[in-house]
Amino acid sequence: MDEEPKTDSEPKLTVSSSPHIYTTESIPKIMYSVVAALMPAFIGALYFFGWRALWLTAIAVLVSIVTEAIIQKFRKVDITVTDGSVIVTGILLAFNLPAGVPWWIPAVGAFFAVAIGKHAFGGLGFNPMNPALLGRAFLMASWPVHMTTDWTNPHGGTLSGLAAITGSTPLAVVKDAMKDISDGVNVEGAQSVLESTRDLYFPLFWGRVGGCIGETSVLLLLIGAIYLFYKRYIPYQIPVAYIGSVIIIAWIFGGEGYFSGDWIFHVLAGGLILGAFFMATDMVTSPSSPKGQWIFGLGCGVITMVIRLVGGYPEGVSYSILLMNLLTPLLDRYTRPKVFGA
Amino acid sequence: MLHILQKTFKGGIHPPENKDISAAKPIERLPLPGYVVIPLQQHIGKLSEALVQAGDDVVTGQPVSKASGFVSLPSHSSISGKVKSIESFPHPLGQKVPSVIIEGDGEDRMSEQIKFQADYMSLPPDEMKRRITEAGIAGMGGATFPTHVKLSPPQDKPIDTVILNGAECEPYLTADHRLMIEHTEEIVEGFRIILRILGVSRGIIAIEKNKPDAIFLFEKFTKDDPNLELLPLKVKYPQGAEKQLIFASTGRRVPAGKLPMEVRCLVHNVGTAKAIYEAVAYQKPLIERVVTVTGAVKEPKNIRARIGTPLRNLIEFCGGFVGTPGKVIMGGPMMGVAQYTIDVPVIKGTSGVVVLPSEQVREMRLQPCINCGRCVKVCPMNIMPNLAATYIENNLWEEAKSAGALDCMECGSCGYVCPAGRNILHNIRFGKFMILEQEKASKN
Numbered sequence: 001m002d003e004e005p006k007t008d009s010e011p012k013l014t015v016s017s018s019p020h021i022y023t024t025e026s027i028p029k030i031m032y033s034v035v036a037a038l039m040p041a042f043i044g045a046l047y048f049f050g051w052r053a054l055w056l057t058a059i060a061v062l063v064s065i066v067t068e069a070i071i072q073k074f075r076k077v078d079i080t081v082t083d084g085s086v087i088v089t090g091i092l093l094a095f096n097l098p099a100g101v102p103w104w105i106p107a108v109g110a111f112f113a114v115a116i117g118k119h120a121f122g123g124l125g126f127n128p129m130n131p132a133l134l135g136r137a138f139l140m141a142s143w144p145v146h147m148t149t150d151w152t153n154p155h156g157g158t159l160s161g162l163a164a165i166t167g168s169t170p171l172a173v174v175k176d177a178m179k180d181i182s183d184g185v186n187v188e189g190a191q192s193v194l195e196s197t198r199d200l201y202f203p204l205f206w207g208r209v210g211g212c213i214g215e216t217s218v219l220l221l222l223i224g225a226i227y228l229f230y231k232r233y234i235p236y237q238i239p240v241a242y243i244g245s246v247i248i249i250a251w252i253f254g255g256e257g258y259f260s261g262d263w264i265f266h267v268l269a270g271g272l273i274l275g276a277f278f279m280a281t282d283m284v285t286s287p288s289s290p291k292g293q294w295i296f297g298l299g300c301g302v303i304t305m306v307i308r309l310v311g312g313y314p315e316g317v318s319y320s321i322l323l324m325n326l327l328t329p330l331l332d333r334y335t336r337p338k339v340f341g342a
Numbered sequence: 343m344l345h346i347l348q349k350t351f352k353g354g355i356h357p358p359e360n361k362d363i364s365a366a367k368p369i370e371r372l373p374l375p376g377y378v379v380i381p382l383q384q385h386i387g388k389l390s391e392a393l394v395q396a397g398d399d400v401v402t403g404q405p406v407s408k409a410s411g412f413v414s415l416p417s418h419s420s421i422s423g424k425v426k427s428i429e430s431f432p433h434p435l436g437q438k439v440p441s442v443i444i445e446g447d448g449e450d451r452m453s454e455q456i457k458f459q460a461d462y463m464s465l466p467p468d469e470m471k472r473r474i475t476e477a478g479i480a481g482m483g484g485a486t487f488p489t490h491v492k493l494s495p496p497q498d499k500p501i502d503t504v505i506l507n508g509a510e511c512e513p514y515l516t517a518d519h520r521l522m523i524e525h526t527e528e529i530v531e532g533f534r535i536i537l538r539i540l541g542v543s544r545g546i547i548a549i550e551k552n553k554p555d556a557i558f559l560f561e562k563f564t565k566d567d568p569n570l571e572l573l574p575l576k577v578k579y580p581q582g583a584e585k586q587l588i589f590a591s592t593g594r595r596v597p598a599g600k601l602p603m604e605v606r607c608l609v610h611n612v613g614t615a616k617a618i619y620e621a622v623a624y625q626k627p628l629i630e631r632v633v634t635v636t637g638a639v640k641e642p643k644n645i646r647a648r649i650g651t652p653l654r655n656l657i658e659f660c661g662g663f664v665g666t667p668g669k670v671i672m673g674g675p676m677m678g679v680a681q682y683t684i685d686v687p688v689i690k691g692t693s694g695v696v697v698l699p700s701e702q703v704r705e706m707r708l709q710p711c712i713n714c715g716r717c718v719k720v721c722p723m724n725i726m727p728n729l730a731a732t733y734i735e736n737n738l739w740e741e742a743k744s745a746g747a748l749d750c751m752e753c754g755s756c757g758y759v760c761p762a763g764r765n766i767l768h769n770i771r772f773g774k775f776m777i778l779e780q781e782k783a784s785k786n
């Protein structure tokens with residue numbers, strides 16, 4: 001009956017395959033929620049590190065956006081800067097920098113993160129590693145002095161969080177003390193430093209210690225994380241496995257003898273909270289199968305603690321996540337759940 | 343196990359139900375259409391063979407085609423009048439199908455064989471089955487598998503439990519719901535006939551909890567029958583899917599790639615049970631069914647329509663479209679089929695006609711997978727839809743198969759939840775087709 005002329009009133013119907021209805025969730029919604037979840041920590045950063053935190057973050061975000069737009073313009077594809085993912089990358093990169101770095105550090109880092117970390121691999125969804133962390137790793141390799149010494153004192157506190165010690169972040173202080181003890185130099189002083197980590201719980205929790213721009217306040221980061229859990233944008237498996245394994249390893253191996261480590265300190269200090277809730281959970285670069293997510297989190301925890309306790313750096317969060325990112329495709333592939341009835 | 347206690351299955355989604363649009367509307371009879379289009383294929387299986395020719399006079403209920411094998415079904419004229427032609431006609435499931443087009447005479451002269459027989463329950467099971475076969479009944483939940491085939495399990499696969507599917511988990515649809523509250527007794531009788539034919543003493547009536555009125559009525563009609571058990575189910579899509587329903591009701595898992603009889607179960611839809619009752623007690627063939635017409639139409643309704651009625655008549659009976667229609671879906675919005683013309687007829691499996699306004703029709707947003715894992719979480723078959731779809735996009739058929747693509751029941755949950763708007767199910771369907779083609783090719 002195709003020959004019959006269709007009248008004007010005949011509706012033009014769309015034919016596409018099922019399902020015909022969809023969730024209201026979208027990539028921009030998810031990404032802007034992550035941006036919103038990072039805001040408490042950002043406001044905290046303004047309080048602790050002053051206007052510098054704002055400038056450095058603004059530069060990182062701006063350069064990220066411009067880099068993405070230019071690359072997409074050149075490749076003649078849709079410009080997707082409004083989906084929010086590049087903004088997340090910019091903020092996370094800035095959050096992983098000391099507040100005292102010169103302005104071009106976030107600019108170069110953001111460019112590298114977006115151009116190499118994201119678009120060299122094909123853009124959102126195809127990048128194997130977290131672009132912000134890759135940007136940071138590039139900066140660490142290229143300008144290690146800026147990246148490891150440009151700390152500034154947080155508002156109302158000292159870099160180490162301890163009145164007696166200056167010039168180092170808490171994790172570095174503890175790492176030095178552990179080294180002193182094993183080397184047999186200044187053992188008593190080192191022991192008293194290790195004991196004083198207990199006094200650091202509150203400053204670490206609140207954020208009044210030295211560290212990267214966005215990593216210092218556990219409280220403010222947790223507020224954002226709770227929001228993301230509530231929206232179901234991050235799986236619980238990764239942070240639970242990550243922080244859980246840090247706790248166990250820190251408790252067993254983190255002290256002078258076995259089973260005496262200050263695990264609370266290891267959870268609160270450094271970038272663990274930022275990493276476990278906001279970077280290890282990056283959807284693109286972490287597994288989508290629940291079992292894979294457990295293993296991923298566990299791997300992050302183990303590698304972080306190996307670096308913190310025996311490696312050359314005081315902090316191991318970002319490298320551990322980058323390493324586990326590389327395993328993500330394998331984890332997804334080999335942790336497939338059993339098909340129903342199989 | 344937790345999932346059994348909750349009477350549900352793992353995974354699934356909660357799309358907006360939108361059932362209140364039509365749930366309170368009693369079933370209305372559609373005026374006789376001027377003509378009907380009876381496709382020779384309204385079921386899974388072989389095309390039936392036409393028994394009439396252009397010019398023949400037919401009465402309501404008269405067979406116009408006969409089954410062409412065991413897995414095939416006859417079709418019947420749903421009105422009285424004259425056969426205009428037998429021609430290839432657009433079919434709601436896609437392709438064009440040879441169909442008998444009958445011009446009505448408006449008299450609705452009934453076939454003489456249709457009459458009530460009070461002692462139908464004492465008929466021998468073989469006679470019951472014969473009547474069901476002749477009535478041309480196909481599964482009315484939408485799967486349209488010939489019912490008499492399901493009622494003839496092989497000797498070595500005994501059935502011990504039959505489940506009556508009143509879940510109606512598709513959003514928007516209320517046809518089964520209305521049927522359950524307006525025809526409770528007939529449905530229960532039909533269910534008893536099924537149990538009698540199979541010689542099974544355990545029948546479970548499974549209804550989602552969002553239909554408390556139906557649960558109440560079934561309670562009333564079954565409470566004295568020790569063989570029948572009422573099972574309220576958690577509201578979740580796709581609760582009515584066969585394997586998920588069997589798991590929720592009995593805790594048994596149908597093995598991948600196998601049929602329910604593998605675990606001694608059988609599932610029948612409530613509409614099918616009513617058709618079975620009419621076939622056995624009245625010798626009435628399947629010539630009408632209840633269809634929910636809803637969404638962007640002026641007055642959504644539950645309509646009893648003759649098989650073969652053009653969808654156009656149903657939409658006009660509901661006052662026409664509201665605004666510009668974007669999609670007309672036969673079936674529910676999760677598993678239904680979008681139509682390109684509303685001239686296609688109602689067939690045995692038409693549970694609903696859902697009109698989505700053009701604003702609700704989404705443009706394809708071809709964004710890449712962000713590996714968020716939502717599809718993994720909701721897939722009731724425990725497939726990783728993101729992986730399966732990616733393998734298929736890259737022509738990795740073997741990988742797709744080992745990822746479970748063939749076990750996909752096409753519920754659409756993965757596509758529903760994907761924030762990237764990826765048409766995962768479309769990919770998997772294509773993959774299934776390609777995997778089967780490859781297997782065929784390698785066998786030859």
Ligand code: SF4
Pocket residue numbers: 720721722723724725727749750751752753754755756757767770
């Ligand atoms: S893969 Fe198939 S069974 Fe799984 S959610 Fe998607 S459509 Fe449903």
Ligand code: SF4
Pocket residue numbers: 288710711712713714715716717718727728756759760761762763764766
């Ligand atoms: S829901 Fe969509 S974006 Fe998320 S993992 Fe599945 S396919 Fe990828």
